[in-house]
Amino acid sequence: MAAASGLLAGRVACITGAGSGLGRAIAERFASEGAIVVAQDIDAESAQQTVASLAGDGHLPTVGDVADEQAMLDVFAAISDRFGRIDVMVNNAGVDRLPGDGFDMVLRGEGPQITLMAHEAFSRMLAIHVTGTFTCTREAVRLMGDGGGSIITMSSIAGVAGWGPVHYSAAKGAILGFTRAAARELGPLGIRVNAIAPGAIDTPMTRSLPEGLLAPMVAMTPLRRLGRADEVAASALFLASDESSYMTGQCMSPNGGIVTT
Ligand SMILES: NC(=O)c1ccc[n+]([C@@H]2O[C@H](COP(=O)([O-])OP(=O)(O)OC[C@H]3O[C@@H](n4cnc5c(N)ncnc54)[C@H](O)[C@@H]3O)[C@@H](O)[C@H]2O)c1
Known part of the structure; x- marks a missing residue:
């Protein structure tokens, strides 16, 4: 078998939430650049489907809720057994709505979402995005070798500029703080x-959002369209590869110009 070529040739890349959307697009782009992909998702079937769609061999589907520490320890034990290391970690898994978060009541005009949101919905949102990112980053760093590695976190313009409900925006903002602090701590290790x-x-x-929510946002976006998953995957490839070798603690925002920093 010929050796893999590409910007990520031979690198082991774990992507959470790889069964759909951005995670799947990142998995496909990474595999096309020679990576061996661990496609992690809470939904086993979609993780399998992603792996079946990837170029190259040796990819590994894994299942578990990123907010469940033991489930993630099991995932990283499986990665350790199979590959012995991780080179790239993409913390992508996430949701933008949860039962009890008041979203449906907001659509019916019943009030500001913060007044309708259950405590459990707020906590669960942070557990998935923030605690999940922490757990997976910690375990990935433990498996990164002397050559260092690249960790990518998935924030949102909700976290940068409040374009989202409070639980989601709080989680995505916290991810930025996590990213900056982890970059300072891990830089000396080449991570x-x-x-x-x-x-x-x-x-x-x-696509599952009501059309009435998206249209005004697109109208305010200078590029006047939604982004494509492959356009986010291109940012992920840049950050995962040596093309971004002097970048750490940064935030790239493929957003059509709706938020500028
Ligand atoms: N689509 C957007 O416009 C957008 C914008 C900014 C940020 N994001 C973020 O990008 C990431 C991916 O979003 P997407 O649009 O591809 O969504 P998606 O719903 O298409 O895919 C999310 C994937 O994550 C998985 N997942 C959900 N909860 C999980 C959990 N607890 N543990 C493991 N896997 C879980 C789902 O099963 C699904 O396969 C999310 O973090 C999202 O918040 C998306």
Whole structure:
């Protein structure tokens, strides 16, 4: 078998939430650049489907809730057994709505979402995005060798500029703080940590929103369209590869210009 070529040739890349949308697009782009992909998702079937769609051999589907520490320890034990290391970690898994978060009541005009949101919905949102990112980053760093590695976190313009409900925006903002602190801590080990903060991208998550919510956002976006998942995957490839070798603690925001920093 010929050796893999490409920007990520032979690198082991774990992507959470790889069964759909951005995670699947990142998995496909990474595999096309020679990476061996661990496609992690809470949904076993979609993780399997992603692996079946990837170029090259040796990819590994794994299942578990990123907010469940033991489930993630099991995932990283499986990665350790199979590959012995990780080179790239993409903390992408996430949701933008949860039962009890008041979203449906807001659509019916019943009040500001913060007054309708259950405590459990707020906590669960942070557990998935923030605690999940922490657990997976910790375990990935433990498996990164002397050559260092690249950690990518998935924020959002919700975290940068409040374009989202309070639980989601709080989680995505916390991810930026996590990214900056981890970059300072891990830089001396040759491990880079960077965030992506996409705008509204055409994925199953966005497609399930009421049309009336998206149209005004697109109208305010200078490029006047939703982004494509492959456009976010291009940012992820840049941050994962040596093309971004002097970047750490940064946030890339493929967002069509709706938020500028
Ligand atoms: N689509 C957008 O416009 C957009 C914009 C900014 C940020 N994001 C972020 O990008 C990431 C991916 O979003 P997407 O649009 O591809 O959504 P998506 O719903 O298409 O895919 C999300 C994937 O994550 C998985 N997942 C959900 N909860 C999980 C959990 N607890 N543990 C493991 N896997 C879990 C789902 O099963 C799904 O396969 C999310 O973090 C999202 O918040 C999306």
